[in-house]
Amino acid sequence: MGKKELQCRQNLKTMMIMREFERVIKDLANEGFVDGAVHCYTGEEACALGVCLNLNDDDYVFSTHRGHGHAIAKGLDLKKIFAELMGKASGVSNGYGGSMHLFNPKLGFMGGNGIVGGGVPVSIGTAYASKYLNDGKVTVCFFSEGASNEGWCHEAMNMASLWKLPIIFACENNLFAATTPSYKTLANPDIYERAKAYDMVGVKCDGNDLDDCIKTVKKAVDRARKGEGPTLIEFKTYRVEGHCRVIRDLEIFRPKDVVQWWADHDPIKVYSERLIEKGIITEDELKVIAAEVDSEINEAIQFGKDAPLPDKEEFLKKISERYAI
Ligand SMILES: Cc1ncc(C[n+]2csc(CCOP(=O)(O)OP(=O)(O)O)c2C)c(N)n1
Numbered sequence: 271m272g273k274k275e276l277q278c279r280q281n282l283k284t285m286m287i288m289r290e291f292e293r294v295i296k297d298l299a300n301e302g303f304v305d306g307a308v309h310c311y312t313g314e315e316a317c318a319l320g321v322c323l324n325l326n327d328d329d330y331v332f333s334t335h336r337g338h339g340h341a342i343a344k345g346l347d348l349k350k351i352f353a354e355l356m357g358k359a360s361g362v363s364n365g366y367g368g369s370m371h372l373f374n375p376k377l378g379f380m381g382g383n384g385i386v387g388g389g390v391p392v393s394i395g396t397a398y399a400s401k402y403l404n405d406g407k408v409t410v411c412f413f414s415e416g417a418s419n420e421g422w423c424h425e426a427m428n429m430a431s432l433w434k435l436p437i438i439f440a441c442e443n444n445l446f447a448a449t450t451p452s453y454k455t456l457a458n459p460d461i462y463e464r465a466k467a468y469d470m471v472g473v474k475c476d477g478n479d480l481d482d483c484i485k486t487v488k489k490a491v492d493r494a495r496k497g498e499g500p501t502l503i504e505f506k507t508y509r510v511e512g513h514c515r516v517i518r519d520l521e522i523f524r525p526k527d528v529v530q531w532w533a534d535h536d537p538i539k540v541y542s543e544r545l546i547e548k549g550i551i552t553e554d555e556l557k558v559i560a561a562e563v564d565s566e567i568n569e570a571i572q573f574g575k576d577a578p579l580p581d582k583e584e585f586l587k588k589i590s591e592r593y594a595i
Contacts, residue, residue, distance in 0.1 A: 282542055290563050291348075311337070312510045316480040317477045319339075323343075325408065330393070330410070331412070332392060332393040332396075340382075341374075348570040349569070351372060356577070359579060371384070386413075386447075406495060409437040410440050427439060434499035436497070438501050442505045445508055449513065464502065471493065472503075472504070474505075481541075481544070
């Protein structure tokens with residue numbers, strides 16, 4: 271296998287790891303190993319990977335409440351992500367954060383956010399710093415179509431465009447915000463068209479097609495690195511799962527033919543079929559990849575289960591130091 275083919279195989283495997291992560295996390299929650307709200311990224315894998323494949327380790331990514339896939343794509347340690355969701359000291363946020371607060375600033379992963387759209391105004395901070403320091407880094411801020419209607423998203427995009435900041439606003443339009451379908455909240459279903467109002471480049475891409483995501487993001491990253499300013503990319507995708515573990519909204523506004531259309535356009539299905547068609551992998555190789563994914567996931571789960579809980583005294587000390595109480 272040549273370098274390019276190996277990269278394709280790895281891309282498929284990474285998306286399969288993201289998918290399997292979400293599948294097992296539900297079991298772990300039901301078994302009592304994971305607590306709190308967990309928002310699954312199932313079906314949106316190509317967006318995160320398409321973005322992160324274009325980034326360097328020290329480029330910045332701001333995530334959302336639905337951020338497991340973003341963290342995996344940015345290269346955070348799978349074992350430590352599982353440990354974090356299990357509230358363990360070996361977790362990426364020392365077990366203090368949980369599902370919505372995965373962090374690793376050393377890898378440019380600036381964290382998830384429980385406040386919908388909350389990462390958007392914050393993200394122009396690192397983009398401004400990069401411009402000020404002329405360090406060549408790019409910031410990507412993920413958010414979804416529900417968040418796109420928050421006032422501070424507009425303020426941030428306007429400012430980013432005015433200051434020509436090296437940032438990409440990555441809107442994963444998965445057509446639902448909790449129980450509300452997007453046709454009830456978006457005056458114009460094409461969010462990327464809003465870019466015009468900020469005098470910014472706005473583009474859409476097929477968020478379920480990894481190759482389209484890679485190609486679209488590459489152009490935006492190149493523009494940002496050349497100092498040509500921000501881009502708003504709208505990834506057209508679909509939230510396959512319910513909003514989160516505690517809100518069961520799948521029965522609402524889900525016509526069967528629409529669900530079927532998106533299932534036929536599942537990002538892993540689309541990409542694996544393409545690789546098979548091009549002769550890059552075979553059906554047998556696909557089974558080998560699935561077995562590798564299984565084994566890596568099981569090893570990471572075990573790591574999380576075996577990891578220690580945070581020390582209570584140390585936790586209280588850190589909190590009191592930080593907030594001086
Ligand atoms: C400021 C704010 N408003 C409301 C909520 C409650 N809430 C959590 S997730 C969510 C839906 C967000 O929808 P969207 O931005 O489309 O992201 P998705 O869940 O579809 O990925 C809402 C309303 C919140 N956490 N923060």
